[in-house]
Amino acid sequence: MYAQMVKSEGMKSPEEMTPEERAFQERVDRGEKIEPKEWMPEGYRKTLIRQMGQHAHSEIVGQLPEGNWITRAPTLERKAILLAKVQDEAGHGLYLYSAAETLGVSRDELMEKLHSGAMKYSSIFNYPTLTWADMGAVGWLVDGAAIMNQVPLQRTSYGPYSRAMIRICKEESFHQRQGYAIMMKMAQGTPEQKEMAQDALNRFWYPSLMMFGPSDKDSVHSAQSMAWKIKMNTNDELRQKFVDETVPQATYLGLTVPDETLTWNEERGHYDFAEPDWDEFFEVIKGNGPCNEERLGARREAWDKGAWFRDGLTAYAEKAAARRAASNVAAE
Amino acid sequence: MPSLPDVATPDVVTLAERAAAAQSHDPHVADVALKPAFFDWLCRMGDNSLILGHRISEWCGHGPVLEEDIALANTALDLIGHTQMWLGLAAEVEGAGRSADDLAFLRDAMKFRNLKLVELPNGDMAVTLMREFLFDAFHFELLTALTKSSSPRVAEIAAKALKEVSYHLERSSDLVVRLGDGTEESHTRMQAALNKVWGYTGEMFAADAVDAAVAEAGIAPALSDLLPLWQRTVGEVLDEATLSQPEQRFDAHSGGKKGRHTEHLGYILAEMQFLQRAYPGASW
Numbered sequence: 161m162y163a164q165m166v167k168s169e170g171m172k173s174p175e176e177m178t179p180e181e182r183a184f185q186e187r188v189d190r191g192e193k194i195e196p197k198e199w200m201p202e203g204y205r206k207t208l209i210r211q212m213g214q215h216a217h218s219e220i221v222g223q224l225p226e227g228n229w230i231t232r233a234p235t236l237e238r239k240a241i242l243l244a245k246v247q248d249e250a251g252h253g254l255y256l257y258s259a260a261e262t263l264g265v266s267r268d269e270l271m272e273k274l275h276s277g278a279m280k281y282s283s284i285f286n287y288p289t290l291t292w293a294d295m296g297a298v299g300w301l302v303d304g305a306a307i308m309n310q311v312p313l314q315r316t317s318y319g320p321y322s323r324a325m326i327r328i329c330k331e332e333s334f335h336q337r338q339g340y341a342i343m344m345k346m347a348q349g350t351p352e353q354k355e356m357a358q359d360a361l362n363r364f365w366y367p368s369l370m371m372f373g374p375s376d377k378d379s380v381h382s383a384q385s386m387a388w389k390i391k392m393n394t395n396d397e398l399r400q401k402f403v404d405e406t407v408p409q410a411t412y413l414g415l416t417v418p419d420e421t422l423t424w425n426e427e428r429g430h431y432d433f434a435e436p437d438w439d440e441f442f443e444v445i446k447g448n449g450p451c452n453e454e455r456l457g458a459r460r461e462a463w464d465k466g467a468w469f470r471d472g473l474t475a476y477a478e479k480a481a482a483r484r485a486a487s488n489v490a491a492e
Numbered sequence: 493m494p495s496l497p498d499v500a501t502p503d504v505v506t507l508a509e510r511a512a513a514a515q516s517h518d519p520h521v522a523d524v525a526l527k528p529a530f531f532d533w534l535c536r537m538g539d540n541s542l543i544l545g546h547r548i549s550e551w552c553g554h555g556p557v558l559e560e561d562i563a564l565a566n567t568a569l570d571l572i573g574h575t576q577m578w579l580g581l582a583a584e585v586e587g588a589g590r591s592a593d594d595l596a597f598l599r600d601a602m603k604f605r606n607l608k609l610v611e612l613p614n615g616d617m618a619v620t621l622m623r624e625f626l627f628d629a630f631h632f633e634l635l636t637a638l639t640k641s642s643s644p645r646v647a648e649i650a651a652k653a654l655k656e657v658s659y660h661l662e663r664s665s666d667l668v669v670r671l672g673d674g675t676e677e678s679h680t681r682m683q684a685a686l687n688k689v690w691g692y693t694g695e696m697f698a699a700d701a702v703d704a705a706v707a708e709a710g711i712a713p714a715l716s717d718l719l720p721l722w723q724r725t726v727g728e729v730l731d732e733a734t735l736s737q738p739e740q741r742f743d744a745h746s747g748g749k750k751g752r753h754t755e756h757l758g759y760i761l762a763e764m765q766f767l768q769r770a771y772p773g774a775s776w
Contacts, residue, residue: 223553223561230549234767234776235593236542236579239549240572246552247565254558267558292767292776342776350774458554466556469617469671472678476670 162218162282162306164373165445166211166391171384188389193319196262204388208318209263210279211390213270216256217281219249221274221455225289226298234292241338242295248331255327259320275460283441284371286449287363293346293353297360299339301368301406307332308402309372312392321390340409347413354414361410362418366436372399374438403431516644520711521585529705531586532605533712535595536702536749538578539606542596544627545571546760547614556617563663567624570656577649597768601757608748609692611757618671618678618685625664626689629725630696632661633718642710665729672733679734686730687738694743697722700750 174182181201187194194200223246230246233239257267273279284302289295310332314325346357372395376382385391410417419434443449447456520526549568555561579592590598609627614620635657638650671678699707699715706712730737747753767776 220553220558220561227553230552231546231763232766234597234774236572236576236596237593238776240569240576243549243552243565243569243572247562247569250553250558250562250565254562257558345776349776350771352771353774462554462556465616466560468675468677468681469556469560472671472674473667474674475678476674479673 162215162222162371163211163309164214164280164282164371166207166214166385167381171380171387185387188317188387191315192317193322194317195319203384204390205263207385207388208321208390209260209265211385212256212260212263212321213265213273213279214281216253216260216270217274217279218285219253219256221281221285221459222302223249223253224455224458225285225287225451226295228289229292229295232292233295238295238342245299245335245338248335252324252328252331255324259324262320271463275456275463277447277456280445281455282371283444283449284367285455286444286451287367288451290363291356291360293343293356293360294364296339296342296346296357297364299335299337300343300409301339301361301364302371303332303335303339304406305368305371305402307336308398309393315389315392317389343413343415347415357413358415361415365418366440369399369403369433369436370438370441370444372396372402374441400430403433407431516648518643518645520643520709521581521645523709526705526709527585527587529702530709530711531582532702533706534578534582534585535603535605536607538575538582538592538595539604540610540627540631541571541574541578543604543606543757543760544610544624545569545575546764547610547612548620548624550614551620560617564620567660567663570653570660574649574653574656577652581645581649593768597765601753601761602751604748604751604753604757604761606748606753606757607692607695608745608754609689609695611748611754611760612689612692613756615685615688616681618681619688621664621667621671622682622685623689624660625668625729626693626726627696628657628661628664629729630693630718630722631657632725633721634713637713637718641712646711661725665725668729668735669733672730672735682733683735686735687740690738690742691740691744694741695746695748698743698746698749702749 172181174185177185180199184194184199184201184204194204226242226246226249230239230242233242257270260270261267270279274281284305289298307329310325310329314322314329316322316325343357343360346353346360348354349357374395376395382391382394386394407417407422421432421434423432425432444452447453520530523530545568548564548571551561551564552568553561555564575596576592579595583590583592583595607627609623612619612623632654635650635654639647639654641647641650668682672682673679697715697719703712703715707714727737745754767774
């Protein structure tokens, strides 16, 4: 789940709504999809642009921590799988930027906001990938956490977003499997490999829990987004679901979740677990995480160094169009 | 296991055996006299794909625009796929119990047989694209000829790879034209890139005893037959791109095919082979 702390507008009661707003809310309540050219409240449009933009940015920044190991992948097969996976992430970025464009914002505008720091990407990608086991942990835990949020978003009210999510979820569930397959190899491997696997789980556990964002049970923003069906569950619900599914998977691997308080609560039918360090989360969001500078720096550098390339293609397209127009005139 | 039930596929060995049994019978694979040349030639094919794929994969996440990032990763992925096939066959021909992975990750630079061209650093996108275009134009002609190889196994791999390489050439030649005839800056960069890599292209056509042996066996074409085809494609594309063919010799740098490389290859291997070298015998 790559959208954290997305601000939404304050929520209105049915009496405060204009007739248009009320009709819109009724459509959403009936489960109808909202399509690009249809009327929508400005707040709905703005919140969706923030959320989809942040999600798209997370996909392309998310290429970097895994891209970090492509040239060092241990076998040809692992290299091919990792390349395909990182390419998928870029593809998800493309779907989401395109879906966001249907709301009247251009991809270039969104990119500029990423580069200036006005828009964020998921905090998780500001953590380093230090060993090959991290390729396993990222697929298993990070993609696993993302899926928790993205599966319900397939039913989101905005048509293009919903359709992008359906495609993305198919690939993400494959990504999670490949991550888990790497973890399994490592956990069943040599003592050094097992040590790397445990270390990766130790480092990625709490940052993965942070991906869901702080508790939002009393948040006004969340209530509005949930009413609009652009947020389908609370952060706490999703975090609990993730922990409940992931703990037995860790046990199966023979790895230990780095939380001494972790216990099965018979009464609740859920695990009790320790909260991540939210001070650390806010520091990472502010730009002070271990890799914020490298990640954003790499994106800015790619964009700046690519300017001549994009300009060259644009200039050629203009020349070619002018040549076509001239030859049409000549033919007439 | 909870919610990820089909991660472990216990029957992969059976599947691999079945696939192996379905492969065409190829008398060249067991030809003892031909073995040293055939093995060396297959390493050349595999190493070109591996090293160029490695270089292109370095762009992942750093491309100038999202569509290019995807296309570069896709190209690298194709080339790594070709590597698995070529080095897999090389290992089989050698018959010494080595696998494609052993060949990729456990040979040192002097045993690598790729062209110097493909190990050159990426530079800017102009160098990356020009290097790829000049190689693609050769790769396309070579694979086209190999689809008629006397070795059914070689012909099968070539037929698979050709589908992808046709697209590589279409994309790289299109971009060379657009950027050559784009802005003044893109033109200058493309011309500088061409001048930089031109002297490494002649090695593609420099035939030696290995090339002669596989040509004689009907496995591969004579490299001299490919030269005019390559020159025609390159000439046409450069013309349309408003770029001029450098006057310097195109065969100034060679030796890669015999294991004499640039300084760059050692660093590529140090990075690529790190895990296999640091943890010998581990399974990944």
